Amino acid sequence: MANIKPSVPKGTRDFSPSEMVKRNYIFDTIKSVFRKYGYQEIQTPSMENLSTLTGKYGDEGDKLIFKMLNSGDFWADPESKKQKSADFTYTSKSLLPLISEKALRYDLTVPFARYVVMHQNEISFPFKRFQVQPVWRADRPQKGRYREFYQCDADVVGSESLLNEAEFVLIYKEALSLLGLKDFTIKINNRKILSGIAEIIGKPELIVDMTVAIDKLDKIGIEGVTKELLERGFSEQDIDQLKPVILLQGSTEDKLSALKKVLSTSTIGLKGIAEIESIIDYLKKLTACSLDELSLFFELDITLARGLNYYTGAIFEVKTNEAAMGSIGGGGRYDDLTGMFGLKGLTGAGISFGADRIYDVLEELNLFPAGTSSTTEVLITNFDEQAEQYALPIIKALRDQNIAAELYPSAAKLKKQMSYADDKHIPYVVLIGSDEMLSGKLTLKNMQLGTQELLTKEELIAKLKKA
RNA sequence: GUGGUUUUAGCUCAGUUGGUUAGAGCGCCUGAUUGUGGUUCAGGAGGUCAUGGGUUCGAGACCCAUAUCCCACCCCA
Numbered sequence A: 001m002a003n004i005k006p007s008v009p010k011g012t013r014d015f016s017p018s019e020m021v022k023r024n025y026i027f028d029t030i031k032s033v034f035r036k037y038g039y040q041e042i043q044t045p046s047m048e049n050l051s052t053l054t055g056k057y058g059d060e061g062d063k064l065i066f067k068m069l070n071s072g073d074f075w076a077d078p079e080s081k082k083q084k085s086a087d088f089t090y091t092s093k094s095l096l097p098l099i100s101e102k103a104l105r106y107d108l109t110v111p112f113a114r115y116v117v118m119h120q121n122e123i124s125f126p127f128k129r130f131q132v133q134p135v136w137r138a139d140r141p142q143k144g145r146y147r148e149f150y151q152c153d154a155d156v157v158g159s160e161s162l163l164n165e166a167e168f169v170l171i172y173k174e175a176l177s178l179l180g181l182k183d184f185t186i187k188i189n190n191r192k193i194l195s196g197i198a199e200i201i202g203k204p205e206l207i208v209d210m211t212v213a214i215d216k217l218d219k220i221g222i223e224g225v226t227k228e229l230l231e232r233g234f235s236e237q238d239i240d241q242l243k244p245v246i247l248l249q250g251s252t253e254d255k256l257s258a259l260k261k262v263l264s265t266s267t268i269g270l271k272g273i274a275e276i277e278s279i280i281d282y283l284k285k286l287t288a289c290s291l292d293e294l295s296l297f298f299e300l301d302i303t304l305a306r307g308l309n310y311y312t313g314a315i316f317e318v319k320t321n322e323a324a325m326g327s328i329g330g331g332g333r334y335d336d337l338t339g340m341f342g343l344k345g346l347t348g349a350g351i352s353f354g355a356d357r358i359y360d361v362l363e364e365l366n367l368f369p370a371g372t373s374s375t376t377e378v379l380i381t382n383f384d385e386q387a388e389q390y391a392l393p394i395i396k397a398l399r400d401q402n403i404a405a406e407l408y409p410s411a412a413k414l415k416k417q418m419s420y421a422d423d424k425h426i427p428y429v430v431l432i433g434s435d436e437m438l439s440g441k442l443t444l445k446n447m448q449l450g451t452q453e454l455l456t457k458e459e460l461i462a463k464l465k466k467a
Numbered sequence B: 001g002u003g004g005u006u007u008u009a010g011c012u013c014a015g016u017u018g019g020u021u022a023g024a025g026c027g028c029c030u031g032a033u034u035g036u037g038g039u040u041c042a043g044g045a046g047g048u049c050a051u052g053g054g055u056u057c058g059a060g061a062c063c064c065a066u067a068u069c070c071c072a073c074c075c076c077a
Helices: A017-036 A058-063 A076-084 A092-099 A109-118 A163-178 A191-200 A204-214 A217-231 A236-246 A252-262 A267-287 A355-364 A385-400 A414-423 A434-439 A457-466
Strands: A047-049 A102-104 A127-136 A148-157 A184-190 A298-300 A314-320 A329-334 A348-354 A378-380 A405-407 A428-431 A442-446 A452-455
Touching: A017 A127, A017 A148, A017 A163, A017 A355, A047 A109, A109 A127, A109 A148, A109 A348, A148 A163, A148 A355, A163 A184, A163 A267, A163 A314, A163 A329, A163 A348, A184 A191, A184 A267, A191 A204, A191 A236, A191 A252, A191 A267, A204 A217, A204 A236, A217 A236, A236 A252, A252 A267, A252 A298, A267 A314, A348 A355, A378 A385, A378 A414, A385 A405, A385 A434, A385 A457, A414 A428, A442 A457, A452 A457
Parallel strands: A184 A298, A378 A405, A378 A428
Antiparallel strands: A047 A102, A127 A148, A148 A348, A184 A314, A314 A329, A329 A348, A428 A442, A442 A452
């Protein structure tokens, strides 16, 4: 067999022990906050039926779904299909459903909606679940963008209450603060406000084009947005109407009162504003903070658009202001995601943390807590067969006391065994040779100080239990 | 999907206008130390120069294609 150079697929990575310690720290922190707010964990399969995923993320999203080739002789089917319909032509699109029926999950929200519909009889609503699993996107990798990455989602279905949205803000705030981030912004907007704006300027059908364009405001400026709006079918007159809205400045109160005037004739727009106000009211009482105090990390942003494919109410996006990174979290309310799977009238809302981006940010800011690398507390060296036999009951006794202990598995040179302990940052080494076996006193070496002492088995256990 | 960029030892990287046997640091192995790591000293192993073509008397270097890294766009966590 040819010598194949080992590699992993584009955009994927291995995680070594030291990285896993840090990754688990992020996962555990976020999970603990989810639990604190009453969310329960589930998992779903890595792959879903392709039909479950397609059409939920828009055209761009569909392209980025990793499809899996059918097993077996998948080619036999297109051939017979072709015979059945004379006008069948071979294109990537026409062929796809015939050769692929499974795909890797693209996010955790759509599989969750599928889960809820399938398990509706065993679920008691409102159902609050969290899920921490990898998702896959066939994107081209770049900074903060991987083809395989973890999302940490919390979603609630079966509750219209805006209390949920308010609590999402608190979950973001609490988890990111626990992770050591100091300066971040949780942006909120409402799809209904965007609909209202599109309605006012008389182009409700162009809402997606409008939001995609204005979402780029902070990146390409008002000139860029104007240009893009013109390309997307808006007139100069429309843009003149739009400009004052998207350029709204000032406090959240100012923005809201200005928006109320602009949207005074739009029922849906006013509803969106009322929702934002209600969320703010909840937040004030849940935090005992004023709106000004909340504004340190919470901001109404009319230009925030996000995935409009299933969001219908509030939308969230979280950015850190301490590092150059795209959003580290996002979410929103979706009123009919389960409807696509046949369960109507069930509303849902949720948020997601991008664990890999958070990892990159914490690494850049040096925010990982130190000294959590090794788990082994003590290594027993292995001199020879006789010493190994002597060590076995000792290692049992240590482990019985819940002390992480390992016996070096071969009688390698002591130098090699000591280096092993050193590399692995094991704080203690026990040496058992003929002297020790004769006297019953074991040599315990403190690897950090370099000191040694002779201890009985009982003394050893007592000492390591304390340490 | 579009554009730019990177690829030389296990890792990070030098390598002159195309010219003999491709180097360094770190890591690894051996010894100084047959029962002691992290420091020091001496020695050693390790390369299809990403892959496949091409130009040339001669290619790590120049050209083309592919893969890959990173970055930007689209879009997104």
